[in-house]
Amino acid sequence: MTRIAIDAMGGDNAPRAIVEGAVWAAMEYNIPIELVGKLYDIERELDRIDQEGIVVSVGGGMLPPKRIKVNTKSLDIKKTQATEVIEMGEAPGQAIRKKKNSSIVLAVNSVVTGSSDAIVAAGSTGAAMGASLFGLGRLPGIERPAIATVLPTMKGPLILIDSGANTDCTPEMLFQFGLMGSIYAKSVLKIENPRIAILNIGEEAGKGDELAKDTYKLFDENKDKFNFIGNAEGKEIFLGNCDVVVCDGFVGNVALKTIEGVARMFFYMIKKELCQDFLSKLIGILVRPVLKKMYSKVNYEEFGGALLLGVKGITVICHGRSTAYAIKNAVKVAYNAVEAGVNKTIASYYGEKE
């Protein structure tokens, strides 16, 4: 049985939202869970959930909350004590070496020892990456692990890789990101023959900075192995014309957070406009289901978390602001990645087994 280890102490809303999301996933998808964190906090949250249920708020407060009743004792939930927590401000490398009993280090350890099969973490991204890389090790042949984020487009989902793990990259690294993203798209998102593009400032082959130009050449030389479709501009990626978009972690992270910023501004503006007078308030009530539907399509919570690809194991990195709903979905992402054997496929590309 595939079990998912969850850092119960990571994220702005931890431990409450994390434990709730974990319980929710265990109930809804029947996925075995291992909660790693301060046992006192975990037990307290589980007791509270048994009494109060999980109060579900989807859609950024645009919907009235819903209560789900749960008996946590009927679910397959392991609890593992972790006496330390790595905070957001700490230098990740130092923190994971110093805090050997931190929730994230022990969550990774659960996968190393075989107690669990994947990690879900909403705390410091650097710490989750560092602990995973240090604890699990790199997949053979992979130079650097990268973060693959799933984004909505006008048509289907899109994988943006790297969305923040590596700030200064070589063409070879970007090439590997494309390979890993493509395998993820195929095995988890079930996209046949995923279309890979380089995120660039123009479509023509000679466009972009030195990195983009050299990466283009590398993909072009290997286009018999992939469905490489060339360069894609930021405005095109949402049309749904490609499945995997490759870039360095600096550009990817800026793009990702810009998307978040624009989306937030959009909903802010709509809310503001629809609260000005009686008529617009009335329109607001009518338009709410439409907005809700849209919000659910662009909401990061739906995709739960981003996959750290290139390590010998599955780590799903969640948004720091993750809600219970986001954590529930992240557990599902982790579960699917394990079941699909993403790592085995990546490793087999380099002629080695995981």
Next chain:
Amino acid sequence: MTRIAIDAMGGDNAPRAIVEGAVWAAMEYNIPIELVGKLYDIERELDRIDQEGIVVSVGGGMLPPKRIKVNTKSLDIKKTQATEVIEMGEAPGQAIRKKKNSSIVLAVNSVVTGSSDAIVAAGSTGAAMGASLFGLGRLPGIERPAIATVLPTMKGPLILIDSGANTDCTPEMLFQFGLMGSIYAKSVLKIENPRIAILNIGEEAGKGDELAKDTYKLFDENKDKFNFIGNAEGKEIFLGNCDVVVCDGFVGNVALKTIEGVARMFFYMIKKELCQDFLSKLIGILVRPVLKKMYSKVNYEEFGGALLLGVKGITVICHGRSTAYAIKNAVKVAYNAVEAGVNKTIASYYGEKE
């Protein structure tokens, strides 16, 4: 009198939308114009406008079109013959050297000879940049010109610089971009003491790639001269907490086009959701004014075009898809930049006069 030279042949909708926008600006703002392009085409468009007026379509087709009556003969419009046109696909450097009678080269020439005071161009960005740099020259002390784009935020306008002129940058270049953007913000957008931030993947000082880290140091050393507020993430720039956001042209261009892509996806989704059945169509009609208002706030057309800063003259670079409305606003941007003496202020920072 400040006169604006316009490349009548540049852009997807040229010459029609360009001539219409130019006429519209001449009429609405009383700004003298110089149309540079194939005289036959320009005359034909002016005749058509005298007969049909300008059909105005704002809001991406979300509003019914409006007709404005004009007598172009009553307006101050110079016409200058240019027998060649630089196409979008051409290599800019080569094209501006070869096509000395192209509309963009001659539009720049009009500023060099003193016939006009600024250039508005919606054709190839590379050609507009190249022709401006080659024809006008760099401002003393400035290493590389950069493109400053004005973006909407939840509070006020924001300048993103560089948004596409330079793909591989040094910290010194980014520092100068900040200086130029700050002067633009102050003199044209009338922002007192503009807050400058570096576009980065985290707020802390040590965050980002090598370029971002070194640029941070440079700004920090000179913080007595500017209102440097540190790093800003992509999600924060729309909150309206900074006025000038500095990045290299690759990152800036990706961010800009991503914003465009997300905005387009939103309006696409909303339109789609509001066309599904009778009730949602009805809601659609009610919500239209709200969307119109929102659209006008995020629509690039409102800002007309981006300013090329660092050359000895004013060049406003417009979107290739520019409508007449966008061109009208771009003429206004160019006019304001000339009147505000942006270049003089930049040059004076380095102790020299323009």
